[in-house]
Amino acid sequence: MKTLREKEKTIFELGGSGKRGMDLPKPEGLAPAAISGPCMRGVAPDLPDLSEVEVVRHFTRLSKLNYGVDDGFYPLGSCTMKHNPKINEVVASLEGFKWSHPMLPYGMVQGTLKAMKMLENALNEITGMDGCSLQPAAGAHGELTGVMMIRACQEKKGNSRQIMLIPDSAHGTNPASSAFSGYEVKEVASDETGCVDLKALAEALDENVAGMMLTNPNTLGIFEKNIQKIADMLHEKGALLYMDGANMNAMMGKARPGELGVDVMHLNLHKTFSTPHGGGGPGAGPVCFREHMAPFQPTPVVDGEGGYHKLNWNCPDSIGKVHGFYGNFLVILKALAYILSLGGNGLEQSTEDAVLAANYVRASLKDDFHIPFDVPTLHEVVFNDKLQEEFGVSTLDIAKRLIDYGIHPPTIYFPLIVHGSLMVEPTESESKEEMDYFIEIMKKIAKEAATSPELLHDAPHDTPVRRLDETKAARNPVLRYGGGKQ
Numbered sequence: 001m002k003t004l005r006e007k008e009k010t011i012f013e014l015g016g017s018g019k020r021g022m023d024l025p026k027p028e029g030l031a032p033a034a035i036s037g038p039c040m041r042g043v044a045p046d047l048p049d050l051s052e053v054e055v056v057r058h059f060t061r062l063s064k065l066n067y068g069v070d071d072g073f074y075p076l077g078s079c080t081m082k083h084n085p086k087i088n089e090v091v092a093s094l095e096g097f098k099w100s101h102p103m104l105p106y107g108m109v110q111g112t113l114k115a116m117k118m119l120e121n122a123l124n125e126i127t128g129m130d131g132c133s134l135q136p137a138a139g140a141h142g143e144l145t146g147v148m149m150i151r152a153c154q155e156k157k158g159n160s161r162q163i164m165l166i167p168d169s170a171h172g173t174n175p176a177s178s179a180f181s182g183y184e185v186k187e188v189a190s191d192e193t194g195c196v197d198l199k200a201l202a203e204a205l206d207e208n209v210a211g212m213m214l215t216n217p218n219t220l221g222i223f224e225k226n227i228q229k230i231a232d233m234l235h236e237k238g239a240l241l242y243m244d245g246a247n248m249n250a251m252m253g254k255a256r257p258g259e260l261g262v263d264v265m266h267l268n269l270h271k272t273f274s275t276p277h278g279g280g281g282p283g284a285g286p287v288c289f290r291e292h293m294a295p296f297q298p299t300p301v302v303d304g305e306g307g308y309h310k311l312n313w314n315c316p317d318s319i320g321k322v323h324g325f326y327g328n329f330l331v332i333l334k335a336l337a338y339i340l341s342l343g344g345n346g347l348e349q350s351t352e353d354a355v356l357a358a359n360y361v362r363a364s365l366k367d368d369f370h371i372p373f374d375v376p377t378l379h380e381v382v383f384n385d386k387l388q389e390e391f392g393v394s395t396l397d398i399a400k401r402l403i404d405y406g407i408h409p410p411t412i413y414f415p416l417i418v419h420g421s422l423m424v425e426p427t428e429s430e431s432k433e434e435m436d437y438f439i440e441i442m443k444k445i446a447k448e449a450a451t452s453p454e455l456l457h458d459a460p461h462d463t464p465v466r467r468l469d470e471t472k473a474a475r476n477p478v479l480r481y482g483g484g485k486q
């Protein structure tokens, strides 16, 4: 096999002239031109000529450069890169679901609507909430939807409050969603245990605060132990509590946000409920809410009264639609398949296993890597590069060196409140052997940092490209062969 060390050429470099993917018979006589005048191009497009097999091999080789959860350990903290059981795909490709069109009459889509209602009910049961909208297409989209509901709720009460409180340990999408909804973001500091500092909260809280977005467990992987107190403090001042439940995989079966004082929250089906993600594929970020927030939920609302399912558009206080039709339906199905195949006990067990796995990694590496907040964590653990600093080795070096050992690096430099953070989330679906390999390699890297730091500075050694200027790639992508023009 061609080794991946050789840089794959671009398709323009591979192309020759005169090669063809297929031969068509010469047309008999000239067909009348469908396009003419100024729309007709004067010269043929400068596309590379290749045979079919060359095209297939080029893209197959490129696809092998990819790395995913189906290749190996992928401990990307906060992202929950866990196994997606293949049965979910089978369910999502059932003919009746796959071919159902969102504009079919109710009589023909009772099963489809019922599946949506079943998932809503399951998510309400898991979160202890009263209602659910499956429309949002991602976690951040769920946040935006929830914050818009908070605004609608406050405005209905005649309050045009301006401020959204965000702890400094929140996920970065939280301040973004608040700002996007027109709120002014005010940061609340954490205390030495990595949780919201209640004194700082009391100081920040006044009649101009519409609500607070609380990531729980927070981005340090720590459960906000004072969440009920926080909810009470907010409610007393007429503010609402939003919970970012993207990482509900650390709470399922153990704690229900609806019972902790949360008014509205979102879930990431493409994390906790196991549907493939990464690379911008479809996801879903359903919003769950308590009864008093129900009037503001997006329309349409799936109504299953009396066993006959239909869509209710008659919701005068609704924030309106937030997605085309009813959301990413096949993602909804995958999550439903996952929940039904695990059952309540299975979900609880998956939470326990995720927390056990993270704490196993934490305990195994605590002498090799510094743990800035040394308190028990849930599904993920945050290390940093403090012990490696004296050898001139940084978090980036450690992450890049992992690639040489065939392991996807963890999340780095996030959360922002930890200098040089390295955030590991093994998830519940990894075997002990896989985690032991990761631990062994991390220990080896800690040793290398002390004895041969240049090995880390140069890493990765074995990839077709080495260290990229990541900012440049994002800000100035070269999408065309032959130079910088886009």
Ligand SMILES: *Cc1c(COP(=O)(O)O)cnc(C)c1O
Binding pocket: 078, 079, 138, 139, 140, 141, 171, 173, 215, 244, 246, 247, 268, 283, 285
């Ligand atoms: C992943 C994540 C999000 C954002 O979810 P997307 O689906 O990527 O928009 C928000 N909050 C937390 C805590 C997350 O882990």
